[in-house]
Amino acid sequence: xxxxxxxxxFLVNESRARQPDLAEDPLAxxxxxxxxxxxxxxxWNEFADVVYPHxxxxxxxxxxxxxxxxxxxxxxxxxxxxxxxxxxxxxxxxLLPFKVALEVDLPDMIxxxxxxxxxxxxxxxxxxxxxxxxxxxxxxxxxxxELSSLVRELADGxxxxxxxxxxxxxxxxxxxxxxxxxxxAFDSCAVTAVSYWPAAAAGSQVLADQRxxxxxxxxxxxxxxxxxxxxxxxxxxxxxxxxxxxxxxxxLDQVIVPESxxxxxxxxxxxxxxxxxxxxx
Numbered sequence: 001x002x003x004x005x006x007x008x009x010f011l012v013n014e015s016r017a018r019q020p021d022l023a024e025d026p027l028a029x030x031x032x033x034x035x036x037x038x039x040x041x042x043x044w045n046e047f048a049d050v051v052y053p054h055x056x057x058x059x060x061x062x063x064x065x066x067x068x069x070x071x072x073x074x075x076x077x078x079x080x081x082x083x084x085x086x087x088x089x090x091x092x093x094x095l096l097p098f099k100v101a102l103e104v105d106l107p108d109m110i111x112x113x114x115x116x117x118x119x120x121x122x123x124x125x126x127x128x129x130x131x132x133x134x135x136x137x138x139x140x141x142x143x144x145x146e147l148s149s150l151v152r153e154l155a156d157g158x159x160x161x162x163x164x165x166x167x168x169x170x171x172x173x174x175x176x177x178x179x180x181x182x183x184x185a186f187d188s189c190a191v192t193a194v195s196y197w198p199a200a201a202a203g204s205q206v207l208a209d210q211r212x213x214x215x216x217x218x219x220x221x222x223x224x225x226x227x228x229x230x231x232x233x234x235x236x237x238x239x240x241x242x243x244x245x246x247x248x249x250x251x252l253d254q255v256i257v258p259e260s261x262x263x264x265x266x267x268x269x270x271x272x273x274x275x276x277x278x279x280x281x
Contacts, residue, residue: 003170007230009088009109010036011042013164014044017057021252023060024067024095030125031089031116051209054257058265061247063090066163066193066265070096073161073191078188080159083151085138085179086167089113098161100130102154104147107135138167144182151186159190169197169223176224181234184270192235192270199225199265210263228268235270242267 008032016028032040032077047055062205073080082093088105089112103113110133120126134150136143154223162183168176176196201207202225211223228241243266248255 005033008166009112010040011044011047012057012059013089014040015056016063018056019060022057022129023063024061025063027091027094027126030120031091033116038088047213049270050213052206052261052263054262057248057257060242061244061251062165062195062265062267064251065242065247066165066195067092067095067270069191069193069269070098070161071164073159074098077159077190080161080271081151081155083147083162083183083186085147085162085182087113087133089116089250090162090165093129093161094126098129100132100154102132102134102151104134104136104138106137110135130155138179139171141178144178148182148185155186155188157188159188162186162189162192162195164192168194172223173224176226177230177234180226180231184235184272190272192268194231194268195234195265196226196231196268197223197264198266199227201225204260204264206261206263225239231268231270235268237270237272238256240269242269 012033013028016023016025020026020028021073025097045057054186070082074096078097079099080099082091082101083104084090085104087105091104093101093103103110105113114133117131121128132154134147136146138147160183164179164183168179171179178198180194180201183189197207207223228239231241232239242250244257244262244264245255245258245259247267248257
């Protein structure tokens with residue numbers, strides 16, 4: 001069974017596969033190899049028992065809102081280039097018709113993603129897409145510089161949709177702030193979407209339980225927390241900032257689980273074109 005970052009990536013897909021109507025990700029389950037599915041399901045159930053039983057809700061809401069944001073970017077300009085940091089086994093480049101996409105993650109994760117992409121394309125599960133992969137550690141300045149250089153070359157003046165999902169809270173505070181602001185530094189960035197944990201939630205019991213569980217599974221425990229004002233400053237524009245209760249109201253018309261019982265994951269969206277600011281909201 002896999003450990004570390006690949007393990008958390010499988011958990012994300014299992015969560016989205018358990019809420020297909022909410023997540024609107026019909027590819028979520030396909031990323032998990034048949035041989036690993038029983039173990040992944042068992043691991044998800046263990047996570048639910050030890051940490052919290054609502055990861056399917058939180059992760060599906062996060063992905064749905066990001067996908068809506070990306071769809072809005074494509075409606076504005078079909079030539080938009082997608083850049084996803086902390087890509088894991090996410091499906092965005094195959095769910096939305098981006099002409100070019102770049103997925104960024106740690107080397108082991110990228111290698112696993114490339115292997116799975118090849119199998120799913122060969123079997124007809126995934127459509128053919130121009131998806132590039134960059135294996136790099138965004139916790140390092142050199143890694144971020146490499147990404148910036150590649151994005152400039154790949155975009156070549158076309159608008160960029162930049163996503164940092166499920167990533168920044170596992171970095172040092174300095175690296176987290178740098179990764180958040182990376183998209184805004186791209187010459188033609190149209191929209192940035194970042195998931196993060198707010199500083200006000202640093203004492204969350206659910207997060208404390210998750211840290212203990214991660215420690216037992218060789219996942220880095222380091223956590224970074226950000227504030228709305230920090231994000232606004234880093235992104236250089238006003239942001240749409242949605243927490244788990246906001247997203248429940250948007251997609252479920254009611255709050256079925258209070259934020260105190262959830263991983264307090266927020267999604268901040270920053271548009272560089274003012275008239276699009278409400279498109280995903």
